Amino acid sequence: MPTNPYGRHDAPIVTVDVVIFTLDAGELKVVVARRPREPDMGVEGLIGGWVHTxxxxxxxxxxxxxxxxxAGLENVFVEQLExxxxxxxxxxGWSLSVVYMAxxxxxxxxPAFDLGCILRPAETPGRLAMDHEKIVGIALRRLRGKGAYSTIPMEFLPDEFSMPQLQSAYESVMGEKLDQSSFRRRMIERELIVETGRREVTSTGRKAELYRANEKNKGTFDRSLRR
Amino acid sequence: MPTNPYGRHDAPIVTVDVVIFTLDAGELKVVVARRPREPDMGVEGLIGGWVHTxxxxxxxxxxxxxxxxxAGLENVFVEQLExxxxxxxxxxGWSLSVVYMAxxxxxxxxPAFDLGCILRPAETPGRLAMDHEKIVGIALRRLRGKGAYSTIPMEFLPDEFSMPQLQSAYESVMGEKLDQSSFRRRMIERELIVETGRREVTSTGRKAELYRANEKNKGTFDRSLRR
DNA sequence: GCAATAGTGTCTTTGAGACAGTATAGG
DNA sequence: CCTATACTGTCTCAAAGACACTATTGC
Known part of the structure; x- marks a missing residue:
């Protein structure tokens, strides 16, 4: 028989919700799915679920x-938001949700699409269940707050990527154009990336050098400002 | 009869804990109190309690x-940490604590001292109950991470303060000396403070101008970098 | 050669640190 | 005047933006 250590109070509902960001054709999107149960059954909402104690x-x-x-996803690096x-x-009942970002x-x-997940524009996701629109807004602010000088945009890319690819990811996340020269300088000086020695295969002009994330900045989304 | 919406799972315990920072004689301290009940009854711990749904x-x-x-405290501005x-x-049972900073x-x-609260050095609080030492460490990192260019150190001071007072608060929080000239420049240029026109009353040398926090940066601890 | 994309060099601006200098108070 | 504290001016240096320039590829 499940216990309720709360005694004279109703037990709170404790869930997690995950804001999964991705870049789809240069646009920042979030993963949502039609909710299989109440509240807001059938409405699109974040991936989430109850804590099973x-x-x-x-x-x-x-x-x-x-x-x-x-969502059929394994080994995803997540960070708690709020x-x-x-x-x-x-x-x-009284409900609390711990929100994570991926x-x-x-x-x-x-695998997520196979399970019915879909993408919505992060800035304009349309109507979402419960307070999920507000949550996406918070996540977006946080993403951008970190993004400017962090390694976050690399998470959107495959293991190996070119400078133009990386810069374009930065620009998509931050929603603004960056100067090519300054961008390269920063990435190199801050040692956020390392050369692989390989070069791009598909392209029409000059072939770009390929880089990968510097291993020493692993395990957090904000390996940023602190130099 | 209290409900447990969890069905076949035990309900999680949901509490909040607050890391209250203060500056005492130039040293950064946290508020703790002997715990009135288990776990770790009698051991010093953060101010906290169960959510009453x-x-x-x-x-x-x-x-x-x-x-x-x-702690006998009212109208305290708090910010959620993690x-x-x-x-x-x-x-x-399975337990979750939402940690806040004040x-x-x-x-x-x-009022807090009257209720038995005491201060401990934030860097070396000594043994604390449960995982509260770890929590204080997290809060300290967060405080310093924000502090460098935020208005946080003003929270430690009375409504009106002088530049030297403010700089000294910054230095206590960050644990490092700052250049006087650069410090003043920053505070003024970023419009974090405004002159009151008044001057300090007690001092031995030249009387300092008094400032107060710029109202337009209200309601958050990090009115910082974004310029 | 040309078009397309990748990558570099360098000038200017901005802001932080260092630090010496000046100002205002009490005695 | 001297001492103590508050405040300012100015030099230097590091990092970012702007932007023109050069390099490498396919055709």
Whole structure:
């Protein structure tokens, strides 16, 4: 028989939601899916689910399980964004959702599409379930707040990428054009990337050098300003 | 009879904890109190408490209530830091704590001291209950990460303060000396403060101009880099 | 050669740090 | 006047933007 350690209070509902960002044809998008149950059943919403206390060791384990089951995604690097709460956001009771952010290249999302997930423009996702539109807005601000000098945009790209590709990813995320020369200088001086020695195969003009993310900046989305 | 919307799972324990920072004689400190109950009863820990779902509209309301009841503090500006969780951090069950940060001038803490709260050095708080040492470490990093060019250090000071006072607060928070000239330039150019026209009363040498925080940067701890 | 894309060199601007100098107070 | 503190001016250096220039590829 499940316990409620709350005694005289109703137990809060605890869920996680994940804002998965991707770049699709140069546009920043978020992964959503039609909700299989109430509240807002049938409406598009973020990938999320309840914490299963008898199964998940931590919230991160919940996220891992939810991403695996609902989007077919494994080994996704996520970062906690914030926790939203209110007595009224969920009809079944006082509810709290811990929101995470993930970033993936679009070609790694096939398992998610196979499970019915779809992409919506991050800036204009249309109507989303519950407070998910607000959450996407928060995630977007956070993404951009970090993006300017971080390694975030590399997460959108395959393991090896060219400078023009990387710059274009930066520009898509930040929504503004950057100077080519300054951009290269920064990436190199801050040692955010390392040369692979290889060159691009498909292109019409000069073949670009290929780079990969510098391993020493691993495991966080903001390996940024601190130099 | 309290409900447990979890069905076949045990309900998670949901608490908030607040890391209250203050400057005491130029040293950065955190507010702690001996815990009145398990786990770690009698050990010093952060100010915190359970979410009361039948009483608190949101997590912020929980924080407000906890600060009022356990530290006698009202109208404190808090900012959410992160949410920690695990199946084992609390002996009564799967537990999650949403951590908040607050900053107050030490002379506004008297109600807290009256209720048994005490100050510990933020860098070396000594043994704290549960995972609270880790939490203080996270809060400290966050504080410093924001502090460099934010208005955070003003929160430690009374409404009106002099440049030397403000600079000294910055230095205490960041743990490093700053150049006087550059510091003033930044504060003025970024319009983080405005002159009051008044001057300091107590001092031995030249009397300092008094400033106050620029109202237009209100309601967040990081009114910083974005210019 | 030309078109297309990749990559470099260099001038200017901005802002931070260093640090010496000046100003205003009490004695 | 001297000491103590507040405040300013100016030099130097590092990093970013602007933008013209050169390099490499396919045709």
């Amino acid at each position: 008898n199964e998940d060791e931590t919230l991160e384990a919940t996220v891992e399980r939810v991403l695996r089951v609902k 926790t939203v709460s209110s007595a009224t956001r969920h009809p079944e 970033i993936l290249p679009v070609d790694e999302l096939q | 039948n009483e608190d509209e949101t997590l912020e309301a929980t924080v407000e209530r906890v600060l009022r009841v356990k 949410t920690v969780s695990s199946a084992t951090r609390h002996p009564e 900053i107050l001038p030490v002379d506004e803490l008297q």
